[in-house]
Amino acid sequence: MTETTSLHHTLPALDFLQGLQPVAHHHPWPRFRLDQAAWRDMREALARGTLSLLGLWADREEIHAAVLDHQSALLILSVVVEAGGFPSLSTQVPQAMRLERTIHDLFGHHPQAIPDERPWLDHGRWGVAQPLAEGRRVPVAPVEYPFLPVEGESLHQIPVGPVHAGIIEPGHFRFTASGETVVRLEERLGYLHRGIEQRLEGCDLLQGARLCGRISGDSTVAYALAFARAAEAATQTVPSPRSQALRGIMAEMERLANHFGDIGAICNDAAFAMLQAHFSMLREQILQIAEHCFGHRLLMDRIIPGGVTCGLTPEGSRRLSNWLKTVPNTLSKLVEVYDETPSLRDRMRNTGVLSSELARRFAAGGFVGRASARTFDARRNLPYPPYDRLDFQVPLLDSGDVNARVWIRIEEIRQSIPMLRRLLTMVEEGPLTTPLLAGGGEVREGCAVVESFRGDILLWLRLDSQNRILRCHARDPSWFQWPLLEAVVYGNIVADFPLCNKSFNCSYAGHDL
Amino acid sequence: MRTLFFDAFLHSPVTLAPPEPDPAALAEVERALAVRPRHLSGQSLAIRQVDAGSCNGCELEIHALNNPYYNIERFGMHFVASPRHADLLLVTGSVTHNMRTALERTFAATPAPKWVVAVGDCACQGCLFRENYACAGPVDRVVPVDLTIPGCPPSPTQLLSGLLALQQALNSNV
Numbered sequence: 001m002t003e004t005t006s007l008h009h010t011l012p013a014l015d016f017l018q019g020l021q022p023v024a025h026h027h028p029w030p031r032f033r034l035d036q037a038a039w040r041d042m043r044e045a046l047a048r049g050t051l052s053l054l055g056l057w058a059d060r061e062e063i064h065a066a067v068l069d070h071q072s073a074l075l076i077l078s079v080v081v082e083a084g085g086f087p088s089l090s091t092q093v094p095q096a097m098r099l100e101r102t103i104h105d106l107f108g109h110h111p112q113a114i115p116d117e118r119p120w121l122d123h124g125r126w127g128v129a130q131p132l133a134e135g136r137r138v139p140v141a142p143v144e145y146p147f148l149p150v151e152g153e154s155l156h157q158i159p160v161g162p163v164h165a166g167i168i169e170p171g172h173f174r175f176t177a178s179g180e181t182v183v184r185l186e187e188r189l190g191y192l193h194r195g196i197e198q199r200l201e202g203c204d205l206l207q208g209a210r211l212c213g214r215i216s217g218d219s220t221v222a223y224a225l226a227f228a229r230a231a232e233a234a235t236q237t238v239p240s241p242r243s244q245a246l247r248g249i250m251a252e253m254e255r256l257a258n259h260f261g262d263i264g265a266i267c268n269d270a271a272f273a274m275l276q277a278h279f280s281m282l283r284e285q286i287l288q289i290a291e292h293c294f295g296h297r298l299l300m301d302r303i304i305p306g307g308v309t310c311g312l313t314p315e316g317s318r319r320l321s322n323w324l325k326t327v328p329n330t331l332s333k334l335v336e337v338y339d340e341t342p343s344l345r346d347r348m349r350n351t352g353v354l355s356s357e358l359a360r361r362f363a364a365g366g367f368v369g370r371a372s373a374r375t376f377d378a379r380r381n382l383p384y385p386p387y388d389r390l391d392f393q394v395p396l397l398d399s400g401d402v403n404a405r406v407w408i409r410i411e412e413i414r415q416s417i418p419m420l421r422r423l424l425t426m427v428e429e430g431p432l433t434t435p436l437l438a439g440g441g442e443v444r445e446g447c448a449v450v451e452s453f454r455g456d457i458l459l460w461l462r463l464d465s466q467n468r469i470l471r472c473h474a475r476d477p478s479w480f481q482w483p484l485l486e487a488v489v490y491g492n493i494v495a496d497f498p499l500c501n502k503s504f505n506c507s508y509a510g511h512d513l
Numbered sequence: 514m515r516t517l518f519f520d521a522f523l524h525s526p527v528t529l530a531p532p533e534p535d536p537a538a539l540a541e542v543e544r545a546l547a548v549r550p551r552h553l554s555g556q557s558l559a560i561r562q563v564d565a566g567s568c569n570g571c572e573l574e575i576h577a578l579n580n581p582y583y584n585i586e587r588f589g590m591h592f593v594a595s596p597r598h599a600d601l602l603l604v605t606g607s608v609t610h611n612m613r614t615a616l617e618r619t620f621a622a623t624p625a626p627k628w629v630v631a632v633g634d635c636a637c638q639g640c641l642f643r644e645n646y647a648c649a650g651p652v653d654r655v656v657p658v659d660l661t662i663p664g665c666p667p668s669p670t671q672l673l674s675g676l677l678a679l680q681q682a683l684n685s686n687v
Contacts, residue, residue, distance in 0.1 A: 125610040131646045142614075162615045165594035167562045167576050169569055170612055191611045192566055195647035211641060217570025217666070261573075278517075280580035281527060287577070297668060298570055333517050509568045512611075 014051075014069070016041035023078070026445040027233040031064075031076035039079040040087055042067065047092035052363040054449070055458040056089065056099040057473040058107045060133060065089070066447070066458055066475075068363070072381060076447060076460070085110035095362045095480055106132040106197070119143055121190035121512060132198055150176040150184050158494065162191045169508035173497075180493040185486045192512035200472040205231050205305045205436065208469050212459070213300050215474050216510030221247075221254040222452030223474065223510075224303035226459035229384060230472075231305035234446030234463050235436040241385075242430035243307035248386035248423045249320075250290075250299045250308075251450075252416045257286045258453040259409040259416075262505050266406055267338065269498040270347040278334050282327065289323055292316040307433035317424060324421055328414070335410055348403035352488040352500030356398055362484055365455025365477040367412070368504055371397050371404035378451040386426060392419055400488075405503040439465035452477060454507060476510030528584045531677065532670050538660055538678035545659035546682065551626035553600065553683040557589035558676070561599035561623065565616045565655075566606030566648060570666040571633040575603065577669040590676060596622040601679075604656070607635040607642035608649045620656045630660045630679065632672065637661040 016038035022030035034042065045051045046067065054074065055066035062078045063086045069075070079086055088111035090097035100111035101120035108130035124143035128135045150157075155176050162170035172188040200211055212227035213220045225247055232239060239247075264279030287297040293316030294302050302309055338344060354364070359372035369376060377394040379387040395411035397404040445462045455477030462471040485504050489497055562575055578585040579592070593599050596619045608616055620629070631652040634640040644650040652658050662675040 121611075123611045125613070126646045127610075128646045135646065140610075162612065163563055163596075163619050167572050167592060169564050169567075169572065170615065191615070192564070192606075192609060193611055193647050194566055194607065194609055194642050195645045198647075199642075199645060214568040214570070214641060217568035218573060220568075220570065261576075277581055280577070281582065284577060284580050284582045298573065298666065300570065300665065333520075337517065507569065 014045065014075075023445075025234075025439075025442055026076065026447070027236065029074040029076060029447055031078060031445065033062075033078050033080070036079060036082070036087055039077070042077055043087070043089050043092055046089065046096075049361070052360075053089070053093060053095055054363060054456070055460070055473075055475040056096050056103070057460065057475065058103045058109055059462070059471045060107065063103065063109060064460065064473075066460070074382060074447075074449065081109045084108065085112045088112055088114040090114055090116075095483065098483065099475075099479060106130060108133050118145065121193045123190055131195065145188060147174050147186050147188075148184070152178065152183070154178060155183065171508050175494060175497070177494055180495070182489050182492055182494055182497065185489045185497070187482055187486060189482065189508065190512050192509045194509075194513065196513045197471075197473060200469050203469045205467055205469075208461075208472060209304045210301055212472070212474060213303075215513065216476060216507040217298065217300075218258055218507070219254065219452040219454060219457065219510065220298055220300045221250045221303060222450050222457055223459070224301070225251060226448045226450040226457045226474065227461070227472075228303050228305045229448035229450060230446040230459045230461040231436060231463070231467075232446070233448060234444040234461055235305075235439070235467065237306060237434055237436045239307045239385075239434050240430040240432070241426070242311075242428055243432055243434075244385040245423050245426040245428070246308045246312060246432075247303055248390070249312065249420060249427070250294065250302055252420050252423065253286055253290050253293075253320075254299060255453040256413055256416050256420075257283050257290070259413050260286065262502065263338075263406055263409055265505075266348075266402065266499060266502045267344065269502050270344055272341065272344055275334060275338060275344075278330075282330065285323060289316065289319050292319050304433065306436050307431070309432070311432060312427055317427075320420065321424055324417055328417060331410075331413065338406070338410075345403075347496070347499060348406060349399075349401055351402045351496050352492060352503060354400040354484055354488045356400065358484055358487055359400070362480045364480050364484055366451075366453070366481070367405045367408040368455065368481045368484065370395060371408045372400035373398040376456070378449045378456040382449050384448075384450070386423060389426070390419055390422060402499050402503040436467060438467050439463070441465045443470065454478065454505065454510075455481065474510075474513070476507050478506035478508075478511040481506045482511060527581050528587070529582050529670075531588070532674040534678035534681045535671075535674040536678070538662070538675045539682050542660050542679050542682035549657065549659075551628070551683075553626065555589075556680065556684065557591075558601050558680060559593045559599045560590060560601045560603050561593055561596045561619070562603045562605070563616055563619050564605050565612045565636070565652065566609040566642065567633060567635060568606075571605035571636075574666045574669055574672060575605075575632065578672060583669045583673060585673065585676075588673075588677065588680065590680070596620075597624065599623050599627070601628045601630060602656075603630050603632055604652045604658075605632045605636050606652075607639045608652060608655050609647055610649055611647070613649055613655055616652075616655055628659045628679065628683075629656055630662060630675070631658045632662050633667060634663050634665045637663045640665070
């Protein structure tokens with residue numbers, strides 16, 4: 001049985017794949033080139049919910065979609081740009097909208113019949129149009145950005161940002177409120193667009209790993225891992241078990257640090273600073289241990305294609321295992337305070353409710369999806385080392401409120417602690433890196449999906465035969481979470497927005513690229 | 514909750530001893546003050562942080578200054594919500610063109626006398642995020658910088674060491 005027919009076997013709903021052969025040298029999941037009719041069929045399947053959209057990006061010639069079937073099989077489907085355009089998905093698949101607007105901003109490919117023609121990342125300040133295509137020079141002229149109209153009596157608008165009140169990334173929120181109740185929130189992002197995808201073009205793999213590790217600093221391990229895995233897929237390289245275990249340790253430490261930080265910050269926004277003080281201490285402890293273990297608090301530049309740059313120091317290993325003994329007890333005391341404080345309960349429950357239907361349609365990853373009954377975790381659904389050798393649960397709730405998003409984090413911390421203990425025993429002898437083979441003259445493509453603390457990151461890579469980057473695209477989990485934040489705020493009071501926002505904790509830098 | 518309070522009696526404070534003010538930073542601030550003389554009355558510094566194009570790594574470490582280990586408020590430094598309340602802008606990132614106007618306006622909204630500290634390799638030199646169609650480059654291309662605290666990201670201890678040097682230089686310059 002060939003790869004293609006076995007695929008048809010697992011994906012009976014996808015009639016439009018009949019007779020197609022996968023594109024050569026694309027790993028680990030197959031890529032198919034569709035004609036426009038089949039692309040529209042794919043859109044139907046996405047609209048029906050038979051498939052979920054995990055990513056949508058372009059290069060100079062093609063549009064690529066990553067689609068997931070029954071949360072178990074991933075496919076990359078491409079369509080050639082014809083006459084400067086392609087059939088828009090967002091007419092039926094609204095989660096594609098911002099991605100299509102971005103494709104238009106960066107490449108100029110026109111999503112035909114897209115309901116929202118406004119630019120997204122391009123604020124008119126670059127001095128070039130379509131920087132990833134021919135990059136035509138244009139005068140700098142800030143875009144007039146009309147916010148969606150709101151009609152009704154006694155409405156007022158509250159503009160917030162791009163510079164926010166706290167130590168946070170920049171973005172603009174436009175609230176329309178009736179009294180204290182928010183009737184519409186519209187986000188405008190793109191302030192942190194650094195042109196990363198253009199910077200990646202022509203880089204070697206080590207430069208690529210450094211850049212990808214800075215797409216979103218809080219997920220530097222997850223991004224470096226996604227980049228490394230995509231490069232390893234493209235070059236068909238298998239890193240050593242030792243480096244896989246070390247990567248797992250780094251990834252789980254990053255998850256813990258972020259979850260601790262998030263829970264504390266959410267409580268602080270409900271005027272409960274005492275829990276923030278405690279959780280920020282836990283966060284600080286894991287960062288200090290990370291420095292002892294691997295020499296960097298946030299673990300930047302520790303994962304590279306082919307392996308890792310350093311082993312685990314004995315001192316770090318000892319500190320980590322000692323800390324893992326004490327932290328469950330500390331955590332349970334803090335969780336007790338969280339759960340039994342009436343003022344917190346009052347603010348957290350039934351606030352910012354995300355329906356499971358929206359979470360499913362937008363393929364919301366991470367705690368946002370899992371607090372609203374979407375059971376997807378790349379570590380389990382698209383398993384990769386070292387998670388394919390670990391036992392763990394994926395916590396799931398269905399109330400979809402701020403409280404549920406906090407509880408998913410708490411439960412994930414509780415899963416990561418034994419995982420880390422187990423991973424420490426899996427660090428065996430072996431090389432830290434495995435060399436990546438150059439190609440035999442052909443272009444190779446690789447894709448990776450990695451579960452960051454925030455949700456699944458999708459990274460797609462095209463390499464030339466010398467392992468230089470021709471095209472690299474990274475889709476942050478926030479792409480499918482930001483639009484849902486607009487939905488959950490509806491009907492809440494303005495003062496609850498910070499809670500909703502922190503409980504989502506979407507990335508600005510990861511989204512803006 | 515009771516056991517948490519009880520624990521507080523059993524453990525000593527976690528707060529770390531302050532680092533020495535960074536001598537290089539001290540010299541850098543003094544050079545800046547020679548060019549643009551300004552006087553700070555008192556010790557306290559109100560800080561407004563501006564992310565002008567960072568990956569968020571610097572923000573995480575700046576945040577850590579508020580945790581009980583570094584406890585920046587013990588030095589009279591605290592973070593404020595508005596540039597109008599600030600003495601000092603702590604700017605991160607290689608300034609993106611999309612953030613340039615916001616940074617200029619934030620600087621303009623900060624009352625004089627004011628100081629600008631560029632935090633992180635991107636803000637200091639651009640480094641990985643050198644000038645391209647989307648980025649204008651390091652912070653001093655857009656607003657005058659008095660002190661650079663490099664690092665990717667700088668640790669909270671490095672941040673404190675730089676800020677303490679700034680505070681010391683301002684006070685010895687009275």
